[in-house]
Amino acid sequence: MITSTANQQIKNLIQLQKKPKARKEQGVFLVEGLKMFQEAPKEWLVRTYVSEKFMEKEEHRKALGEIEPLIVANEVFGRISDTCTPQGILSVVKRPAYSLEEILKKENPCLLLLENIQDPGNLGTMLRTGEGAGVTGVLMSRETVDLYNPKTIRSTMGSVYRMPFLYVDDLAEVIPLLKKREISVYAAHLRGRDNYDQKDYTKGTAFLIGNEGNGLSERIANLASDYIRIPMCGEVESLNAAVAAAVLMYEAARQRRK
Numbered sequence: 001m002i003t004s005t006a007n008q009q010i011k012n013l014i015q016l017q018k019k020p021k022a023r024k025e026q027g028v029f030l031v032e033g034l035k036m037f038q039e040a041p042k043e044w045l046v047r048t049y050v051s052e053k054f055m056e057k058e059e060h061r062k063a064l065g066e067i068e069p070l071i072v073a074n075e076v077f078g079r080i081s082d083t084c085t086p087q088g089i090l091s092v093v094k095r096p097a098y099s100l101e102e103i104l105k106k107e108n109p110c111l112l113l114l115e116n117i118q119d120p121g122n123l124g125t126m127l128r129t130g131e132g133a134g135v136t137g138v139l140m141s142r143e144t145v146d147l148y149n150p151k152t153i154r155s156t157m158g159s160v161y162r163m164p165f166l167y168v169d170d171l172a173e174v175i176p177l178l179k180k181r182e183i184s185v186y187a188a189h190l191r192g193r194d195n196y197d198q199k200d201y202t203k204g205t206a207f208l209i210g211n212e213g214n215g216l217s218e219r220i221a222n223l224a225s226d227y228i229r230i231p232m233c234g235e236v237e238s239l240n241a242a243v244a245a246a247v248l249m250y251e252a253a254r255q256r257r258k
Contacts, residue, residue, distance in 0.1 A: 001052070003073045010072070013049070013080040016092070020146045027095050029148035033087045034063055039158040042067075046092040051077035054088030082150040095148070098164045100174070103137035104181060110135050110252050111183070111206040112245060115171055115220050116143040119212055123147060124155020125242040126209075127163045133249035134256070137164040139206075141171050175223040178206055184225045187216055188244050190237070192229030199228060201252035209245045 002010060015022040016030050023029050028046055031037065037048065048069040054060050055071060069089070077086060103109070112130055117123050123145055130138055144167070145152065153160055168174050175185055183204035188196070208224055210216030215238075221227070230239060230247055238244065 001071045001073060002049075002076060005076055005079050007076075009070070010076060010080060013090070013092075017080065017082050017150060020148065023095075023146075023148050028092050029095060029153060030082075030090060030150060031093055031153055032081060032083060032090050032150070033154075034060070034089055036153075036158060037089050037091050038063060039161055040091060040093055041161060044094045044096070044161070046094060048089065048091040049077070049080065050090075051086065051088035060088075083154075096161075098137070098166050100139075100166060100168075100177075103139070103164045103166060104178075104183075106136050108202070108204050109137070109183065109206075110201065110204075110249070110256075111178070112138045112249065113171060113175070113185070113206050113208045114138065114140045114144050115208065115216055116141055116211040116214075117209070117241060118145050119241075120145050120149040120151035121155045122212065122240070122242040124152040124157075124160075126245050127156045127165065128159040129242070129246045130249060131159040131163045133246070133253040135163070135249055135252075137166065139171070139174060140165065140167050142167055142169055171220055172223060175206075175220070178204075179225065185223065186226055186228045186248070187221045187224035188230065188248060189216060189221055189224075189227040190229065192227035194226070194228055196228045196230050196248055197251055199226070201255050202258075205252055207245065207248045207252075209241055209248075212241050 048067050049072050050069040051072055051074050053074050112135055178185055183206050185206045187208040
């Protein structure tokens with residue numbers, strides 16, 4: 001049992017929780033909770049840590065299956081957890097690696113293109129919603145928040161294991177490639193002339209979603225095939241980025257069910 005925060009493994013886990021650079025260098029991220037452990041592809045699991053309290057329950061021990069965890073003293077586990085009420089199980093998981101070709105290989109893909117999204121909860125919610133709506137993949141600008149941020153991981157509710165995603169150096173270079181593959185790129189924009197539900201999303205489609213405060217940059221928005229808008233009532237000017245993305249993705253899903 002690990003009983004001290006001076007333990008080298010514990011020190012490393014704290015670094016992995018706090019520092020994107022450490023996660024990137026080691027090629028891993030952390031997940032907490034029994035659900036996230038159970039949904040993780042077993043070949044992705046590097047090591048699992050559990051608290052003394054977690055191991056007291058027989059159903060917890062059974063849930064571990066063939067995984068042999070390292071047991072951590074309760075007070076020490078509290079130091080490595082990123083939540084206020086730790087569930088008592090934390091796993092180090094390998095990062096997946098996707099290529100643009102993999103994400104585009106499906107016929108008539110439906111993509112989410114994100115420019116400079118900064119809220120971890122928004123990004124995680126978009127991955128989760130994207131899986132639910134049948135989106136093919138998510139492409140993100142380098143300035144977008146770290147997807148492996150613990151808050152983002154929690155917000156995905158397991159979709160991080162199943163939704164293909166890729167950070168790209170420059171969305172402005174990727175968008176023309178999408179167009180060459182006959183993928184229409186729609187910018188969610190206040191200057192959109194047509195409502196989002198007036199377009200055909202049954203063929204190759206990509207939705208551009210911009211930064212929460214500033215929206216899409218002119219440079220990226222100008223590359224879109226067309227602008228679309230979500231009509232607003234009252235004095236509301238726009239929706240939260242994750243909500244707007246959900247509206248668009250589910251409209252595409254609705255059309256593709258026909």
